[in-house]
Amino acid sequence: MLRYMLIRIFNSLLVLLAIITITFFLMHAIPGGPFTSEKNIPAAVLKNIEERYRLHDPLWKQYIDYLGNLIRFDLGPSFKYAGRTVNDLIRESFPVSLQLGMVSIALSILLGIPAGAIAALRQNKWQDYATMFFATLGVSVPSFVLATLLIYIFAIKLSLLPAAMWGGITYMILPALTLAGQPTAFIARLTRSSMLEVLAQDYIKTARAKGLSSALILYRHALKNALIPVITYIGPTAAGILTGSFIIENIFAIPGLGRHFVTSIYNRDYTVILGVTIFYSVLIIGLNLIVDLIYPLLNPRIKLNGKQGE
Amino acid sequence: MNSNPLLTVEELTVSFDSYAGEVKAVDSISFQVYPGEAIGIVGESGCGKSVTAHSIMQLIPTPPGRYAKGKILFGKDDLLQKSEAEMAKIRGNDISIIFQDAMTSLNPVLTIGMQIGESLQLHQHMNKQDAYARAVEMLRLVGIPSPEERIKEYPHQFSGGMRQRVMIAMALSCNPKLLIADEPTTALDVTIQAQILDLMKELQGKLNTAIILISHDLGAIASLCSRVIVMYAGKIAEAGTAIDIFHQPQHPYTWGLLQSLPRIDMMQKQKLSIIPGQPPDLLSPPTGCPFHPRCPHAMSICQEHYPETTVLTKEHMVHCWLQHPDAPKPKREETD
Numbered sequence: 001m002l003r004y005m006l007i008r009i010f011n012s013l014l015v016l017l018a019i020i021t022i023t024f025f026l027m028h029a030i031p032g033g034p035f036t037s038e039k040n041i042p043a044a045v046l047k048n049i050e051e052r053y054r055l056h057d058p059l060w061k062q063y064i065d066y067l068g069n070l071i072r073f074d075l076g077p078s079f080k081y082a083g084r085t086v087n088d089l090i091r092e093s094f095p096v097s098l099q100l101g102m103v104s105i106a107l108s109i110l111l112g113i114p115a116g117a118i119a120a121l122r123q124n125k126w127q128d129y130a131t132m133f134f135a136t137l138g139v140s141v142p143s144f145v146l147a148t149l150l151i152y153i154f155a156i157k158l159s160l161l162p163a164a165m166w167g168g169i170t171y172m173i174l175p176a177l178t179l180a181g182q183p184t185a186f187i188a189r190l191t192r193s194s195m196l197e198v199l200a201q202d203y204i205k206t207a208r209a210k211g212l213s214s215a216l217i218l219y220r221h222a223l224k225n226a227l228i229p230v231i232t233y234i235g236p237t238a239a240g241i242l243t244g245s246f247i248i249e250n251i252f253a254i255p256g257l258g259r260h261f262v263t264s265i266y267n268r269d270y271t272v273i274l275g276v277t278i279f280y281s282v283l284i285i286g287l288n289l290i291v292d293l294i295y296p297l298l299n300p301r302i303k304l305n306g307k308q309g310e
Numbered sequence: 311m312n313s314n315p316l317l318t319v320e321e322l323t324v325s326f327d328s329y330a331g332e333v334k335a336v337d338s339i340s341f342q343v344y345p346g347e348a349i350g351i352v353g354e355s356g357c358g359k360s361v362t363a364h365s366i367m368q369l370i371p372t373p374p375g376r377y378a379k380g381k382i383l384f385g386k387d388d389l390l391q392k393s394e395a396e397m398a399k400i401r402g403n404d405i406s407i408i409f410q411d412a413m414t415s416l417n418p419v420l421t422i423g424m425q426i427g428e429s430l431q432l433h434q435h436m437n438k439q440d441a442y443a444r445a446v447e448m449l450r451l452v453g454i455p456s457p458e459e460r461i462k463e464y465p466h467q468f469s470g471g472m473r474q475r476v477m478i479a480m481a482l483s484c485n486p487k488l489l490i491a492d493e494p495t496t497a498l499d500v501t502i503q504a505q506i507l508d509l510m511k512e513l514q515g516k517l518n519t520a521i522i523l524i525s526h527d528l529g530a531i532a533s534l535c536s537r538v539i540v541m542y543a544g545k546i547a548e549a550g551t552a553i554d555i556f557h558q559p560q561h562p563y564t565w566g567l568l569q570s571l572p573r574i575d576m577m578q579k580q581k582l583s584i585i586p587g588q589p590p591d592l593l594s595p596p597t598g599c600p601f602h603p604r605c606p607h608a609m610s611i612c613q614e615h616y617p618e619t620t621v622l623t624k625e626h627m628v629h630c631w632l633q634h635p636d637a638p639k640p641k642r643e644e645t646d
Contacts, residue, residue: 202414209367209409210429210480211401220428224419299419300464 004304008292012285019281020070020274024063027273034079034268053079066274075275080267086275089260094279096166097244097256103176105238108183113230115184116191117218120199131188138185147178147251164253175252179245183237190233195226224298231298235291239284243276314385315342316487316520317366322380324358324365327373333592335361337544338379343488348514348521350531350552352567353541354589359524362541363490366522367407368397384488403433406481410493412474416465422449423461426480433484448479451516452509471502478509482517490522495530507533528571532556537625540564543590543600545616550626560620560628562605562640599631607632607640 035041035049050056054065069076075086119131154174155163162171198204199222207221244258257276264272295302324336336358343349351359364370366382368389382389384404389397409415417425426448427441436444442461449457452475465473474494481489491510495503511534514521523534531538531552538555540548540563548561559565566585576582587604590596596603602612611631620633631637 202409202411203417205369206409206415206477206480207417209369209401209407211398211403211432212428213395213398221417221420225417301418301466 001304008289012289015285016278016281020067020278021063023274023277024066025059027268027270028059030265030268032268034270036268053077070278075278076271078269078272080264080269080272086271089272090257090275090279093255093257093260094243096254097249097258098242100172100175100179100254100256101238101242101244103172104179104241105183105234107176107180108187109234111180112184112187113191113227116188117195117223117226119188119192120195121214121218123196128192132192135185135188135192138181139189141181143178143182143245144247144251146181147174147248150174150178151251164251166252166254171252175248175254178248178252179241183234183241186233186237187230190230191226194229195222198222198226201225228295228298231291231294235287236284239280239287243280243283313345315383316345316385317343317522318381318383319362319366320381320383322362322365322382323378324361324370325376325378327376328593330593334378334544334595335592336365339541339544339546340380341539341546341549343520343522345487346514346518346520347537348511348523348535349537349539350523350525350535351539351541352525352528352531354526356589356592357541358544359526359541360492361544363407363492363522363524366488366490367401367405368392369407399433402429402481402486403484404486405488405490406484406486407490407492408474408477408481408494411497412477412494413470413497415477416473418465421462421464422468422476426461426476426483429480430483444483445479448483449476451482451513452476452479454479470498471505474498474502474506475509478506478513482513482519485517486519488520488522490524492524493526494523495525495527503527503530510534528556528567540567543595544592545600546627546629547601548626548628548630550623550628554623554626558626560622560626560633561601561630562607562632563601566604599629607638609637 033055034053035046041049047056054062057065066076073087075090077083077085078089081089115131115135119128119135122128151163151174154161161173163174165171204217204221207217212221243261244254244256246258246262248254249256249258257279260272260276261280263269264276292304296304318340319342320340321338322336322340323334323338326333326335339358339362341349351362353359361370361375365377366389370377377390380390384400389400392400416422423442423445426445427436427438430436430441430444431438434441434444446457446461449461454460454472454475460468465476468476478494494510495506498506507530510521510523513519514534521534523531525531535552538550538552539546540555540561542563547563548555548559550558555564556568559568563585566583569583570585572582585604590600590603596613598614599605599608599612599617602608605612609631615631617629617631617633619627619629621627622633632640
């Protein structure tokens, strides 16, 4: 177990290094720079700024310097937000995305898994058709359509909830629902199909032949087996949701991390691009590791021993 | 065998509604099982033997299945009239079943102890510790070494034969009056087959459980059962004591089955005899006797009318027109 963890962490560092390297050089390959703008900056000023941010150093030197700072968890200063570091930016905006994301993930698990299970148990009955209708809708309707729809109904027509901004719990409901829509639908579909497969297994027949009630069969014998593909999906999806969505944060005017992904690229804000990418990668790698650690709890046939091919 | 029957199946008909029409998988069959005895049901694939077994437990999904006609009396109660909740109390407690494929019949993510213990907790209202203790005892009974440790293990840590032993332990844990064994040895290799059959025989003596052994393996039936039912196309072709069926078979189908057994005194190059043709398609079963298209002794009446029941002795009955006084008396080809 410890051996497995060490190997995984070492591998993760390699992956991270690859991500940093590729992002770093790609980013510098984009034409323009952080201080190219429509306003004419006097050449001398520009030179000073570039000197200040060490942008005229050779690329390899910038790369080495960046890695050196990274080891000290210093992601560098933002080029666009004067006087603030990338660490500050993440520290300010991530908690917002994190809160919203946690609520959304909780929603999608708590709604998606029971919905899928009910659909599987009532296969080809109205409960199944109804669930799958909404699930298909949920998967195919883009989040910005869902967001506008929810705002129109609950904020404008019914005036129940605030349309945008970030304040208390009431501000969280609409964006959380929007963000949860797609994963909920996907989890419901995944649970349904994997549950149907499990329910057709011989051991379910054995459980029935033992005289167990349907509820007990479902809870004890079917669910654990059916959840493996669902957990696989939830891991990386959770990372995506926790780091925020550009579209949804824009629509609801939420000061989250998601918007930095896109704006930093427009701004050629090199350090922010790298910082957010690294942060996102660490989150995905971490969540995947957690998922892999959950597998043996669900399925005793999966053993984590750090050896390949066993 | 003078006591009352434990199980009486009367005129049971089980149909499946498919897109192409109704399929009578089991067609008005009747038989009895007495306490403590072992009976065998034998026949080719698709002859309705498993459907019969699953009907007794009511494990047939309805729809598409339908218990069209008949009664299944367990003691004096008709199981077909019971609600799902009442049936659940009987399953695993009074009547148990073991399935063909032990590899897939155990839940891969639960420990063996949990899977044996849960029916004890459910039916015998034992607490967890008592159920575990009893599960250990059952595992020892079915011959699993060091059961105290193995009870904490998962099915993938057991071999096929061991898993079938676990299934038997599970099925017998609540001391059922009737054990249905649906091809318990088919998925196992030959040496393990013999071990499992010996085990069942031994436990039948010890626990006085009645057994219905479903198999297409006449050897398995012969080693365990005192009475045998030969099924063909959802109907009973012939039924009798094991001695009747193996030494005085009357139905040409039974002859065919016995002849297709490999024998130890066979010549090396001698081909195994087979019953020509295929079992009938139950969507459009042949008129008259369902076996007539494959029967070497078929007469014209066989195509028109289903044979009457001929009762030869108290135990031995057969459905065949050859029993009619006017019918020719063909000699059964014997290889010995």
